Amino acid sequence: xxxxxxxxxxxxxxxxxxxxxxxxxxxxxxxxxxxxxxxxxxxxxxxxxxxxxxxxxxxxxxxxxxxxxxxxxxxxxxxxxxxxxxxxxxxxxxxxxxxxxxxxxxxxxxxxxxxxxxxxxxxxxxxxxxxxxxxxxxxxxxxxxxxxxxxxxxxxxxxxxxxxxxxxxxxxxxxxxxxxxxxxxxxxxxxxxxxxxxxxxxxxxxxxxxxxxxxxxxxxxxxxxxxxxxxxxxxxxxxxxxxxxxxxxxxxxxxxxxxxxxxxxxxxxxxxxxxxxxxxxxxxxxxxxxxxxxxxxxxxxxxxxxxxxxxxxxxxxxxxxxxxxxxxxxxxxxxxxxxxxxxxxxxxxxxxxxxxxxxxxxxxxxxxxxxxxxxxxxxxxxxxxxxxxxxxxxxxxxxxxxxxxxxxxxxxxxxxxxxxxxxxxxxxxxxxxxxxxxxxxxxxxxxxxxxxxxxxxxxxxxxxxxxxxxxxxxxxxxxxxxxxxxxxxxxxxxxxxxxxxxxxxxxxxxxxxxxxxxxxxxxxxxxxxxxxxxxxxxxxxxxxxxxxxxxxxxxxxxxxxxxxxxxxxxxxxxxxxxxxxxxxxxxxxxxxxxxxxxxxxxxxxxxxxxxxxxxxxxxxxxxxxxxxxxxxxxxxxxxxxxxxxxxxxxxxxxxxxxxxxxxxxxxxxxxxxxxxxxxxxxxxxxxxxxxxxxxxxxxxxxx
Numbered sequence: 001x002x003x004x005x006x007x008x009x010x011x012x013x014x015x016x017x018x019x020x021x022x023x024x025x026x027x028x029x030x031x032x033x034x035x036x037x038x039x040x041x042x043x044x045x046x047x048x049x050x051x052x053x054x055x056x057x058x059x060x061x062x063x064x065x066x067x068x069x070x071x072x073x074x075x076x077x078x079x080x081x082x083x084x085x086x087x088x089x090x091x092x093x094x095x096x097x098x099x100x101x102x103x104x105x106x107x108x109x110x111x112x113x114x115x116x117x118x119x120x121x122x123x124x125x126x127x128x129x130x131x132x133x134x135x136x137x138x139x140x141x142x143x144x145x146x147x148x149x150x151x152x153x154x155x156x157x158x159x160x161x162x163x164x165x166x167x168x169x170x171x172x173x174x175x176x177x178x179x180x181x182x183x184x185x186x187x188x189x190x191x192x193x194x195x196x197x198x199x200x201x202x203x204x205x206x207x208x209x210x211x212x213x214x215x216x217x218x219x220x221x222x223x224x225x226x227x228x229x230x231x232x233x234x235x236x237x238x239x240x241x242x243x244x245x246x247x248x249x250x251x252x253x254x255x256x257x258x259x260x261x262x263x264x265x266x267x268x269x270x271x272x273x274x275x276x277x278x279x280x281x282x283x284x285x286x287x288x289x290x291x292x293x294x295x296x297x298x299x300x301x302x303x304x305x306x307x308x309x310x311x312x313x314x315x316x317x318x319x320x321x322x323x324x325x326x327x328x329x330x331x332x333x334x335x336x337x338x339x340x341x342x343x344x345x346x347x348x349x350x351x352x353x354x355x356x357x358x359x360x361x362x363x364x365x366x367x368x369x370x371x372x373x374x375x376x377x378x379x380x381x382x383x384x385x386x387x388x389x390x391x392x393x394x395x396x397x398x399x400x401x402x403x404x405x406x407x408x409x410x411x412x413x414x415x416x417x418x419x420x421x422x423x424x425x426x427x428x429x430x431x432x433x434x435x436x437x438x439x440x441x442x443x444x445x446x447x448x449x450x451x452x453x454x455x456x457x458x459x460x461x462x463x464x465x466x467x468x469x470x471x472x473x474x475x476x477x478x479x480x481x482x483x484x485x486x487x488x489x490x491x492x493x494x495x496x497x498x499x500x501x502x503x504x505x506x507x508x509x510x511x512x513x514x515x516x517x518x519x520x521x522x523x524x525x526x527x528x529x530x531x532x533x534x535x536x537x538x539x540x541x542x543x544x545x546x547x548x549x550x551x552x553x554x555x556x557x558x559x560x561x562x563x564x565x566x567x568x569x570x571x572x573x574x575x576x577x578x579x580x581x582x583x584x585x586x587x588x589x590x591x592x593x594x595x596x597x598x599x600x601x602x603x604x605x606x607x608x609x610x611x612x613x614x615x616x617x618x619x620x621x622x623x624x625x626x627x628x629x630x631x632x633x634x635x636x637x638x639x640x641x642x643x644x645x646x647x648x649x650x651x652x653x654x655x656x657x658x659x660x661x662x663x664x665x666x667x668x669x670x671x672x673x674x675x676x677x678x679x680x681x682x683x684x685x686x687x688x689x690x691x692x693x694x695x696x697x698x699x700x701x702x703x
Contacts, residue, residue, distance in 0.1 A: 033098030039106065040081065048077055056099070070099060079137045082106050084166055084189050107168045109135040110188025115164065116195040119156065125193070135189050144193070155200040155225035157265065158258070164192030201226040204264035209271050215241055226265050238271075246308040248274045248336075248345075277307045280344040286351040290324060294386045295351070297415045298322065307345050319349070322409060324380060326352040354380070372396035385412045390423075401427030405453070417458035419466070424451045447475040452486075465491045483517045506532045512551075526551035526599075542608035551599040555629070572601045573621045575647030575668030575694045582625040583642075586635040586679060590686040594634055596625040596641075605651075615653040615662070622646040622672065639677050640688065646672035647694075664698045 034042050034056060046056060054062075054070045062070075071088040078086035078101070085104035090097060109131055114122045128150055129143045144161050151159035167190045203220045217237045220230050231254055242249060253270040281303055284295050298318040301311040312334065320328045335348040358378045374394040382389050387408040394401050405423030410416060427448045450473055456466025468488035475481055490510035508530040515523035526549065533544040549572070573581060585594040601623030608616050626642035649668030656663055673690035 034101070035098060036101035036103065039083070039103055040078070045074060045077065045101075049073060062097075067097065067099075074099065074101060076137060078103060079135070082108060082135070084135055085168060105168055105187050107135075107187035107189045109191065110169065110171065111190045113164075113190060113192045114195060115192060117197065119151070119154065119197055119200070125195075129193075135191065147193075147195075149228070151197060152226075152228040153230075154227070155202065156197050157201055157226055157228065157256075158198035160194075160196040160198075162194050164194040166191055199260060199263055201258065201263050201265045204259065204262070204266040206267045206269070208269040211273065212238065212269060212271055217241065220267070231267075242273065243309040243313075246306065246310060248277060248307060248309060250274045274338065274340070275343050277338065277343055277345040279303050279305055279307050280339075280346050282347045282349070284349050284351055287353055289353050289381050290386060293415075294381075295319060295322075295349075297410065301347065307347075312347075316349075319351075324354055326354050372399055383412075386410060387412055394427075399427060399429045401425055419456045419458070419464070420453065422451065422453040425449070425472075445477060448472045448484075450484075456490075463491070463493050465489075484514065485517075486512070486514045488512045504533070522553060522555045524551065524553040542606050544604075544606050546602070546604040549599060549601045549603075549623075552628075553597045555597060571603065571621075572599070572625070573623045573645045573647050574603075574619060574651075574666055575621070575649060575670040576645055576673075576690060580690075581623075581645060583627045583630070584637045584640040584677075584688065585630075586637050591637060591640075591677075591679060591688050594627065594630065594636065596627045598628050599623065599625050601625075607653075613655050615651075615655070617651040617653060618649070619651065620646070620648050637677065637679060637688075640674060643674040643690075644672050645674070645690070646670065662699075666694070666696050666698060668694050670694065 034045060037045055049056060049070055052069075052073050054066060054073065056062075056070070067090055071090060074088040075086055078088075083103050083106050087102050087104070089100050089102065091100050092098070112122070112126050112129065112131075114125055117125060120128075125147055128147050129140075130146075131140065131143060140163065144163065147161045148159050151161070168187050169190055171186055171188050203222050203224050203226055205222060206219055215238075217234070220227075220234060224230075235252065235254065238252065239249060250272045251270055255268045255270065257266045257268070258264075259266065279301060282296070282299060282301065284292055287295065299315045300318070301308065301315050316329045316331075316334070319325065329349065329351070333350045335350065337346040337348070339345070357380070372394050373396050374392055376390055376392040378391075379389045381387065385408070387406055390403075390405050390407070392403050392405075394403075403423045403425035405421060407421035409419050411418040411420070425448075429446050429448070450471050452468070452470035452472075454466060454468045456464050458464050467490065468486075470484075470486040472484050472486075473481060474484055488510055490508060492506065492508045494504070494506040508528075510528050510530075512524065512526040512528070514525075528550075529548045531546050580593055582596040583594045584591045601621070603619070603621045605617045605619035610616055622645070624642060624644050627636060630636040630641075647668040647670050649666065651667075652665040653662040654665075670690060670692055673692070675689060677686075677688040679686045679688075
């Protein structure tokens with residue numbers, strides 16, 4: 001009986017399963033209904049909608065506004081991908097709502113037709129629009145605002161610039177692939193821009209309250225052509241002036257009255273200040289990984305003290321420097337609630353933290369001058385003390401190693417401004433140069449285990465003193481185990497931008513000392529001075545840097561670390577190879593790099609950001625690397641020793657994603673260089689000469 005019941009149950013489920021499965025598939029297919037997408041994958045479109053908060057999988061819960069917003073988002077996405085006539089329609093299919101895409105032809109931008117412009121030519125307006133070859137409607141509106149801004153800054157405050165008709169036209173163009181000089185048909189967009197300039201105005205009278213009179217600020221001059229930028233600059237200067245006095249502005253409005261008959265714009269300023277306010281409390285919102293005390297110790301603005309915009313700005317800068325926030329804080333993230341009756345203000349700072357764990361990779365140059373890849377795993381605030389734990393593995397460029405470390409901006413669990421980092425590492429290095437024989441490669445091969453770190457105390461808000469350090473035990477072929485100690489004491493000063501300056505200056509003085517526990521082995525001393533000036537507005541203001549280096553190394557008997565030979569820095573003089581810019585030695589078969597023991601070098605550059613991706617940096621480098629005491633057992637080629645080298649050129653830097661340093665295309669002309677060196681060897685004459693020019697691609701960080 002039980003067997004018959006089981007068979008009957010199985011037969012019932014088997015008969016019902018196709019219908020249930022068909023209904024389930026129908027529900028799942030109709031849950032996300034999107035048709036007509038041929039050129040762009042539907043999954044890609046659905047992901048785009050989900051990023052904007054529209055989930056077609058929950059179509060039954062979508063409102064009419066949701067459907068209309070989804071239509072606009074899809075249409076905009078298609079247009080930005082080069083489908084200017086794309087449209088999206090909502091329709092019903094099997095009782096379910098669907099979105100149907102009508103893609104239309106794909107076409108790039110071909111022509112811009114301007115209508116109504118008199119003050120600027122079509123070429124000038126096209127240059128301001130700067131749309132490139134692709135018609136991006138999101139970018140178009142942004143660039144149209146740039147056109148309006150250009151008019152408003154030259155006396156046309158009532159200008160109107162809007163997108164007009166759009167047409168797709170077929171054109172015949174010459175192509176050279178796959179057949180030369182063939183005619184191909186392409187679709188191009190003809191876009192019309194309508195401009196209504198309006199009359200040109202000049203500045204008229206300026207009425208302002210007594211508190212703004214006599215400040216010595218350059219006010220808009222009556223009779224000059226109207227400029228919106230000039231009014232914004234006036235507003236900024238007034239705000240800067242009172243911020244420098246620690247005052248908070250209650251109201252600042254510039255009211256405009258247009259006199260069309262006289263073509264004048266008269267202005268009246270409504271302005272008032274808050275009385276001196278005390279800070280009732282400071283509160284943080286949006287943080288759940290770091291405690292409130294972690295952020296509070298960065299605040300220079302204090303509770304129960306006078307509110308000072310200068311202290312608020314410095315506090316935000318210090319919060320941004322913690323490295324734990326997802327994006328930099330601005331004034332928009334500060335919420336002020338003012339009680340004028342009690343003359344008090346409440347401060348709320350809205351934070352957005354990074355993820356507590358992160359996996360990063362980077363590409364850099366190591367001590368041997370080669371490129372290595374580093375993988376880094378970090379865990380933030382694991383012990384609740386504001387610390388960061390890290391595990392890294394590096395490989396490439398003749399070196400392999402691993403390290404584990406801990407870092408913090410403050411002494412753990414305290415408010416003491418002692419920045420420290422400690423890492424334990426193990427590393428193997430081995431020289432791999434085609435011009436160096438196996439015996440010499442053993443000479444530079446090491447296995448190293450030890451620990452390194454940094455400890456620094458913030459003396460004042462702009463001053464920090466401390467030292468980098470490293471202690472390691474080295475094992476080298478045919479040498480006993482030795483211990484190396486590296487100390488790099490430093491002092492840094494950083495002057496943030498002030499209300500009177502748009503520059504950020506920083507100065508760093510350091511001195512590197514490296515020595516072994518055996519005094520007969522190598523020791524190294526290298527003082528360094530670095531100055532940087534960074535402008536806040538690009539491209540008119542760039543970043544000026546210069547660095548001066550002086551170093552001396554004493555080498556005892558036995559093998560020597562390649563990193564102590566002073567020719568591994570590819571940026572010492574950028575027009576020359578790092579391994580050949582020092583003295584050379586004579587061998588029976590020819591010349592080989594030897595490296596020096598004394599170095600003087602000067603680097604300078606002016607970095608100008610061209611846009612968000614490209615940076616141009618003209619530079620001048622000069623230096624000398626020579627051997628006062630050549631390594632024993634090698635014959636020094638005297639004519640290669642103590643040669644002044646200089647490079648004049650430029651770098652084009654391309655910002656790369658993630659943790660990669662910028663890709664650097666370095667072009668240099670070398671006015672000072674080593675001329676012809678001819679040496680008689682067993683195998684014949686060896687010829688050596690520095691290049692007059694050089695061009696190389698580098699990924700190592702800027703000096």
